[in-house]
Amino acid sequence: MPETRKPNPARRSERSRQAILDAARELISEMGYAKVSIEAIAARAGVGKQTIYRWWPSKGAVVFDSFLALSQDPEGEGMALPDTGDLEADLKLVMRATVAELADPAFEAPIRALNLEIINDPDLAAQYREKLADPVDEVKKERLRSAQRAGQLDADADLDLVLEVLYAPLHHRWLHRSGPLTAGYADALVDATLRAFRPAGEITPGS
Amino acid sequence: MPETRKPNPARRSERSRQAILDAARELISEMGYAKVSIEAIAARAGVGKQTIYRWWPSKGAVVFDSFLALSQDPEGEGMALPDTGDLEADLKLVMRATVAELADPAFEAPIRALNLEIINDPDLAAQYREKLADPVDEVKKERLRSAQRAGQLDADADLDLVLEVLYAPLHHRWLHRSGPLTAGYADALVDATLRAFRPAGEITPGS
Amino acid sequence: MPETRKPNPARRSERSRQAILDAARELISEMGYAKVSIEAIAARAGVGKQTIYRWWPSKGAVVFDSFLALSQDPEGEGMALPDTGDLEADLKLVMRATVAELADPAFEAPIRALNLEIINDPDLAAQYREKLADPVDEVKKERLRSAQRAGQLDADADLDLVLEVLYAPLHHRWLHRSGPLTAGYADALVDATLRAFRPAGEITPGS
Amino acid sequence: MPETRKPNPARRSERSRQAILDAARELISEMGYAKVSIEAIAARAGVGKQTIYRWWPSKGAVVFDSFLALSQDPEGEGMALPDTGDLEADLKLVMRATVAELADPAFEAPIRALNLEIINDPDLAAQYREKLADPVDEVKKERLRSAQRAGQLDADADLDLVLEVLYAPLHHRWLHRSGPLTAGYADALVDATLRAFRPAGEITPGS
DNA sequence: GCTTAACCGAGACGGTACGTCTTGTCTTTCC
DNA sequence: GGAAAGACAAGACGTACCGTCTCGGTTAAGC
Numbered sequence: 001m002p003e004t005r006k007p008n009p010a011r012r013s014e015r016s017r018q019a020i021l022d023a024a025r026e027l028i029s030e031m032g033y034a035k036v037s038i039e040a041i042a043a044r045a046g047v048g049k050q051t052i053y054r055w056w057p058s059k060g061a062v063v064f065d066s067f068l069a070l071s072q073d074p075e076g077e078g079m080a081l082p083d084t085g086d087l088e089a090d091l092k093l094v095m096r097a098t099v100a101e102l103a104d105p106a107f108e109a110p111i112r113a114l115n116l117e118i119i120n121d122p123d124l125a126a127q128y129r130e131k132l133a134d135p136v137d138e139v140k141k142e143r144l145r146s147a148q149r150a151g152q153l154d155a156d157a158d159l160d161l162v163l164e165v166l167y168a169p170l171h172h173r174w175l176h177r178s179g180p181l182t183a184g185y186a187d188a189l190v191d192a193t194l195r196a197f198r199p200a201g202e203i204t205p206g207s
Numbered sequence: 208m209p210e211t212r213k214p215n216p217a218r219r220s221e222r223s224r225q226a227i228l229d230a231a232r233e234l235i236s237e238m239g240y241a242k243v244s245i246e247a248i249a250a251r252a253g254v255g256k257q258t259i260y261r262w263w264p265s266k267g268a269v270v271f272d273s274f275l276a277l278s279q280d281p282e283g284e285g286m287a288l289p290d291t292g293d294l295e296a297d298l299k300l301v302m303r304a305t306v307a308e309l310a311d312p313a314f315e316a317p318i319r320a321l322n323l324e325i326i327n328d329p330d331l332a333a334q335y336r337e338k339l340a341d342p343v344d345e346v347k348k349e350r351l352r353s354a355q356r357a358g359q360l361d362a363d364a365d366l367d368l369v370l371e372v373l374y375a376p377l378h379h380r381w382l383h384r385s386g387p388l389t390a391g392y393a394d395a396l397v398d399a400t401l402r403a404f405r406p407a408g409e410i411t412p413g414s
Numbered sequence: 415m416p417e418t419r420k421p422n423p424a425r426r427s428e429r430s431r432q433a434i435l436d437a438a439r440e441l442i443s444e445m446g447y448a449k450v451s452i453e454a455i456a457a458r459a460g461v462g463k464q465t466i467y468r469w470w471p472s473k474g475a476v477v478f479d480s481f482l483a484l485s486q487d488p489e490g491e492g493m494a495l496p497d498t499g500d501l502e503a504d505l506k507l508v509m510r511a512t513v514a515e516l517a518d519p520a521f522e523a524p525i526r527a528l529n530l531e532i533i534n535d536p537d538l539a540a541q542y543r544e545k546l547a548d549p550v551d552e553v554k555k556e557r558l559r560s561a562q563r564a565g566q567l568d569a570d571a572d573l574d575l576v577l578e579v580l581y582a583p584l585h586h587r588w589l590h591r592s593g594p595l596t597a598g599y600a601d602a603l604v605d606a607t608l609r610a611f612r613p614a615g616e617i618t619p620g621s
Numbered sequence: 622m623p624e625t626r627k628p629n630p631a632r633r634s635e636r637s638r639q640a641i642l643d644a645a646r647e648l649i650s651e652m653g654y655a656k657v658s659i660e661a662i663a664a665r666a667g668v669g670k671q672t673i674y675r676w677w678p679s680k681g682a683v684v685f686d687s688f689l690a691l692s693q694d695p696e697g698e699g700m701a702l703p704d705t706g707d708l709e710a711d712l713k714l715v716m717r718a719t720v721a722e723l724a725d726p727a728f729e730a731p732i733r734a735l736n737l738e739i740i741n742d743p744d745l746a747a748q749y750r751e752k753l754a755d756p757v758d759e760v761k762k763e764r765l766r767s768a769q770r771a772g773q774l775d776a777d778a779d780l781d782l783v784l785e786v787l788y789a790p791l792h793h794r795w796l797h798r799s800g801p802l803t804a805g806y807a808d809a810l811v812d813a814t815l816r817a818f819r820p821a822g823e824i825t826p827g828s
Numbered sequence: 829g830c831t832t833a834a835c836c837g838a839g840a841c842g843g844t845a846c847g848t849c850t851t852g853t854c855t856t857t858c859c
Numbered sequence: 860g861g862a863a864a865g866a867c868a869a870g871a872c873g874t875a876c877c878g879t880c881t882c883g884g885t886t887a888a889g890c
Contacts, residue, residue: 008838008839008840011839011840011841011881013840034327037871038871040871042843046842047841047843048840048841048842048843048844049872049873049874050841050842050875051840054840054841112326112327116323116327119326119383120241120319120323125383126384129385133383133385161396161399164375165376165399165403167379168375168376168378168379169371169372169375172371172374172378175325175326176326176335176336176340177332178336178340179367189368192403195402195404196372196402197399197402198402219861223861223862223863244850244851245850245851245852246849247850253863254863255862255863255864256851256863256864257852257854257863257864260851260853261861261862422833422835424887424888425833425888426835427836430835430836430837451876451877452877452878453875456838460837461838462835462837462838462839463837463838463839463879464837464838464879465837467879468835468836526740529740530741532796532797533796533797534737536798539798547799572809574800575813578790578793579786581793582785582793583782583785583789583790585789585793586788586792586793590746590749590750591743591747592750592754602782603786606786606818610814610816611813612816628866629866632855632856632864632865633866634867637867637868658844658845658846659847660846661845663868668868669870670846670847670848670869671867671869672866675866675867
């Protein structure tokens with residue numbers, strides 16, 4: 001058995017781990033993902049390079065973990081979408097917030113970096129879905145199920161598909177910079193999605 | 208004025224240009240975008256590095272051009288989507304073909320490489336839209352306008368939005384590997400899009 | 415007083431000490447002094463690195479001790495040069511043996527390693543003279559004193575000088591690989607030395 | 622054919638070569654051979670590391686070349702030992718100068734460094750003999766031949782052996798720090814050597 | 829016989845240097 | 860004057876060791 005020597009996680013220095021993740025996040029904000037080197041992360045964190053190589057397989061993995069750590073800083077639970085009973089209003093609120101977040105230049109570099117990693121590395125993509133995307137999607141689906149029970153959404157709709165129709169155009173337009181991200185665009189996506197997954201039997205009110 | 212010396216395009220060696228673009232495409236297929244270096248491209252093309260630096264500002268630009276060259280190999284015109292009069296059937300045909308293309312492992316590496324470049328570099332993104340995306344989208348929109356005239360699509364629909372709702376979910380799912388790409392998925396996207404942009408006044412047939 | 419904590423020699427593990435010295439000797443034979451690391455010695459000896467650092471100040475000291483241990487394996491006494499009454503014959507015997515030893519490739523790496531250490535580190539050089547060179551030289555000088563009493567060597571000769579004239583050329587030629595080490599060469603050195611330190615008043619027999 | 626790519630010597634930058642050799646010499650004087658790293662040499666010389674690795678196989682080779690360059694700075698010819706007709710006086714003069722040189726602490730570190738390299742690396746040893754030792758020895762042998770013609774040295778003596786008997790003890794004592802290096806010691810070595818290689822037939826004058 | 833200090837193996841740590849690879853510039857030589 | 864060839868300064872890569880520093884486990888003194 002080849003069995004590459006594995007480090008003993010029990011001995012891992014929590015102080016170093018935190019310093020590395022912090023340094024990674026700082027450097028990405030400061031100079032952009034592509035220009036960040038592992039050497040720079042180690043230097044900024046006051047850590048030997050080997051300590052990074054010991055615990056992470058690649059720069060991407062470090063960067064990914066640094067995002068993960070951010071998202072899980074709070075207790076991680078209790079997140080929920082607003083549920084006023086008016087699905088359209090609630091979704092527009094959330095989509096407009098998402099649009100605003102993506103338009104914030106402070107988020108620009110890190111989120112693009114995260115997307116680059118995910119596109120490149122199937123392992124990180126899987127981890128991303130499991131640790132970040134799926135939990136968030138579950139919260140959104142919960143709101144959609146509530147809407148299904150309230151008769152505001154087709155009870156047979158595939159909720160994964162609903163979320164994709166709702167979010168993918170926004171994400172794609174942001175990623176490719178192929179159009180403006182405005183509140184009106186957010187609203188239009190919500191409208192289109194609700195038309196597509198309106199409960200069966202309703203009279204079409206026109207687009 | 209410092210005025211960085213600019214090369215005279217008239218003197219450009221067509222032989223070298225082709226060799227470089229070919230080498231770039233080959234190497235990306237063989238070893239993936241991230242592992243391709245300008246040195247390797249130059250060596251494979253039998254070209255001095257300076258010849259690459261003289262005509263392209265970055266590796267991304269070379270790679271991008273190598274794709275551009277591919278897409279424009281044919282006369283570049285006359286491309287048109289099928290128009291049998293049945294929008295749903297025509298779209299499903301096209302979407303199923305797109306799904307099949309994305310699932311082809313031979314396309315995997317190069318298309319991901321292209322997407323990486325576009326995400327990273329706003330200039331390339333603009334060039335991409337202008338040279339590759341917009342012409343293709345125009346062809347698609349032409350089919351949609353035909354459908355609008357035939358009363359199969361809401362005459363007031365924003366065709367850019369229609370295309371996004373139709374394609375972005377597919378593209379996103381492929382990019383993030385967040386779900387299977389099947390013919391059924393292609394059909395579901397067409398169905399959802401047609402429901403969302405159905406002409407006003409129609410009776411909902413159910414999802 | 416800061417007083418760096420000193421280890422208690424009474425607690426020293428004899429098993430570890432032996433394993434370390436053995437590992438050091440083995441590794442030097444296998445890969446040459448320069449390529450042997452303390453980590454490798456520790457790993458081969460099945461010992462923690464700290465156990466080496468606790469008892470030796472440097473790699474050189476370990477290596478030196480490993481040689482020392484070798485030379486002192488026997489009871490360490492009773493060594494004596496042959497004394498047949500014929501100084502020339504006795505010296506030629508010993509010198510030819512020395513030549514043979516130096517020509518043995520198995521001795522090559524370790525003895526060079528030892529010389530490197532001695533040249534580099536005055537402390538080790540002093541220890542070397544005290545523990546290894548001086549006792550051996552004393553044995554040789556005893557034979558020379560016997561020759562002086564027998565009138566075969568100048569009674570006033572500086573025996574340290576005699577030994578240097580006898581051995582240094584051989585050692586130098588080996589160290590610098592500046593010439594062949596043969597039995598004839600050994601004889602020539604003995605002849606030259608005896609001519610240089612022949613008792614006063616003798617008739618020169620020619621070289 | 623494996624054929625490791627070889628750099629083209631015609632393109633070699635003389636400026637870089639000199640800067641590297643100078644930096645190497647300076648650093649060895651300042652911090653001792655063992656503590657000098659290739660990185661430090663490159664940094665001091667204002668040169669990329671690759672430029673060193675391109676032209677020298679090892680640190681030892683750089684250091685060796687830096688000595689070589691020193692010794693060949695002058696026209697390299699015309700060196701000759703004094704020849705007053707009195708061999709003993711001439712040799713004592715030269716040997717006392719050698720003793721003084723070895724005792725000079727400024728020479729200590731670099732010459733020890735050079736010896737370490739030679740002992741370790743047969744290739745460098747061969748180069749050392751060819752480029753440095755042999756030419757110097759030839760000058761010395763020329764003086765000895767003059768003495769042979771003058772009847773002050775055995776005409777049949779092996780001059781290589783004479784030089785070894787004369788110099789090796791001194792070199793060995795310095796290298797191993799096994800005794801004081803004094804003018805008296807220099808004289809004693811000359812005396813012993815002359816006794817050993819006195820022309821045949823002479824009456825022994827006593828030691 | 830119980831406690832306790834020290835040694836032990838193991839190996840993570842902050843570092844330094846290694847030797848290799850690539851970048852983008854510069855220079856030389858050929859066509 | 861464009862192009863091949865490739866040396867150059869710069870600096871990141873991932874690896875190997877350095878010498879120090881915990882960790883538990885295990886002896887062996889000293890009570």
